[in-house]
Amino acid sequence: MSLERQSKIRNFCIIAHIDHGKSTLADRLIQNTGALTAREMKEQILDTMELERERGITIKLQTTRLSYTAKDGETYTLNLIDTPGHVDFTYEVSRSLAACEGAVLVVDAAQGVEAQTLANVYLADEQGLEMLPVLNKIDLPAARPEEIIEEIEDIVGIPADHAPRISAKNNVNIGEVLEQIVTELPAPRGDEKAPLKALIFDSVYDQYKGAIAYVRVVDGSVKKGDLIEMMSTGNKLEVVEVGICEPGQVPVKELKAGDVGYVTASIKNVRDCQVGDTITNANNPTAEAMPGYKEATSMVYCGVYPAEGESFELIRDALEKLKLNDAALSYEPETSLALGYGFRCGFLGLLHMEIIQQRLLREFDLDIITTAPGVIYRVTKTSDEVVFIQNPANLPDQTEIKVMEEPIVKADIIVPNEFVGNVMELCQDRRGVMLTMDYIDSRRVILHYDLPLNEVIYDFFDALKSKTKGYGSLDYEFKEYVPSDLVKMDILLNKELIDAFSLIVHKTKAESRGRQICDKLKDVIPRHMFAIPVQASIGNKVIARETIKAMRKDVLAKCYGGDISRKKKLLEKQKEGKKKMRSLGSVDVPQEAFLAVLKFDDK
């Protein structure tokens, strides 16, 4: 009976390289099964945050239950579990995949298999998922379906001759995808009578319901009033509501093995129902939790400070709100001599960092300054005490350091072969160690590298894009800590050390980075009434120097009848600009200065 019920369920996700059309396909599936009326159907339903739409990536997951009547006359419940589409969120992706039996693998019929296609395929493979390949953008003039099918079979290693050839954008052949989801992907086979075992694959914060856990029930069942336990922490809670997502939340009586839905239990914040955790029944617990649970860990850190005139408290409130919904975000107060009171924030990766920064700017309308991102260094002191350093300012004195280690990531880079030279040059410049290189086909190559994370976060992705005319794709994951010859580099403006600019760099890179930063600062800091030396130093030794010359001209030549109002406006603008600058010692520094030091420079 239980298996009979489950045979009408398919739990699947869609995986793809960025821009290959994952979200568009999701929209079409929803549209073609009538889960939403046409009026409700906005472009790309699943990407709800403005930011996500803008960047064409999914950050926060959404889950949708579709009802589909297949050619066999039976009506199936298809649970589409969305996955975030970026390297920073690999762990989240893996948990979404763990909640499914199958994955729809979308491949751009013109572009073919890319780095994130493969990264996602590996993840899906690890979870033992059945994969259904789909060729998207089949109507593009550059589409080459036959070649791409071969590519999928060769590289991904799954048969692809039956792959639906579709255009998600133009709603072509979507029915075939739905049909094959039913015929090709397996149904869940949970034990409804066994103790409850449900995997949390996402959680969101709702101001009325508290944290909501999105779950896949693997075994057993859960209903309102049940006492449940979070297996990682042992926290016990009473279920307030269970339901399904259509995609709006619809309460139901009970979720059973094979179902996908949500559970609320007055959970105060998302930290208490972390992605990957297993929910069981406290009175009748399952023996084993779902494998693969990891606590969200921050890999990249940066300082977030109020810009001139902005309030520290408002930033704290905003971070608190964001954190409710984002278990991977961490923050703690810190003080900078240059910037005053602020926060050190931890992120999964660079994209995650950028997203949080943008949300602070847009959703909370805050004026913030962010310092250069850094990674966590493992420092063994001469006393054999081990400390983890994520703020350069906290690095112990050189004399107290026995060993300093930095995080290394394993990176896969896929590029057309004409750019291999460029990429190898870039990776070498970023202290990368090449492990292997394989030909994917006659045109493309996959390079496996070990790269220091602190080089990857220094604008590596943009550099890769610019050196491969946009064709290079990248995926990486943390590998290990290795000892490294690292130094703390300081930046001085007008002979004053500006702690917010300090960073930890490899010794061999210090001089060039120092020169680059001085040069950038010279360009973005406006001339003052006096000349300003800009210096990079290690300890007391200056390794690079530039000078911002004293201001010589700041005058509006013409000022006649019609000019007066206009000139006044210009002056007001100038004054506004000046107000927005940050006074660091005697020097007024525009916000761009903090960004400028992060950006890759080709010259």
Add this chain to the structure above:
Amino acid sequence: MISLYIHIPFCVKKCGYCDFISFEYDKNQLRHYLDDLKKEIAYYGNRVKTPVHTVFIGGGTPSLLTGEEMHEIMAALNEHFDMSRCVEISMESNPGTLTLKQLKDYKSSGINRISMGVQTLNDDTLRSLDRIHDVKAVYDSVRLIEEAGFDNYNMDLMFGLPGQTLEMLKETVEKMLKLNPKHISAYSLKFEEGTAFYKKLESGELKETDDDLDRDMYHLIEKTLLSHGYIQYEISNFSKKGYECKHNLVYWEKEDYVGFGIGAHSYLDKKRFYNVSKLETYHAAIETQGHAVKDSIAIDESEDLFEYIMLGLRLNKGLNILVLNNRYNIDFKIRYSEEIKKLIDQSLVEWSGDVLKLTSIGRDLSNQVFLQFLD
């Protein structure tokens, strides 16, 4: 007293750097425009009864007007305004568009001052500015202007031009001094948004002159003109004694003025307002309401004070604090004590009795001074 500005928005060809409102010259369009100008003059003439102090006819290229057309405009002014105490009537002109007959007609219509857009006396540079004249045309025009009986004329001099070196500028200044104009206005080239030059700047075809060279040029001009008997009376303006442009002083001393024609600005009874900037809307407005005011810009007391300080400091004679205190009923020294102290410490301003003046550095960095007084 009131001053009048008349805008003639037509040119043979627009210069690449120019952001004034102007259109390609068309005989019929000019005719239509002059007819409406006369109506606008009549409209204000019926309402403003104060005698006229100065008139300035700018553009565009007012010297596109024939002698007869200039007579028409002047007749309209004389009919609707009290011109009996008018001391200066200037017009702008483009070298190369002037004939002796035309100039004599201008003179007889009442014009007593000519301003010439010379810019530079180097043919290559003139071409790069899209100017329609060459150096020879300047010499010819000066001869004609003098022959027609004008003794008061201005030459506009631009510096920081594309490819211009200090040496090239020096040569231009020396040539200009040989012609001995009564007045010289010196401006550095500015890349204004929306101009052809601005596009070239963005595309990298042109580069801005760097600030150091720009200031070297400015100081070269200052020094050379002062040593040749000119006095500097404003940041960008030099003249022989007694030949300051009285019309422009009206702007800087915040006296009243009314502008006629498209895009023209007015300042009357402590209100600023300005006209529409399209020909069609101008014509339609004049036909229906007699004037073409698009909008007014409210200025409260503190903005008015700021303007007074900004404009007053631009003048070399400086800001007379007693006059200011009286006009705004404040104590300037107390109200701005901190700001003044800071500026004096930075050598940007200095006191001369009750007069606050920009120093030489202050003239280079005048915005830094003005910013201190901006609320």
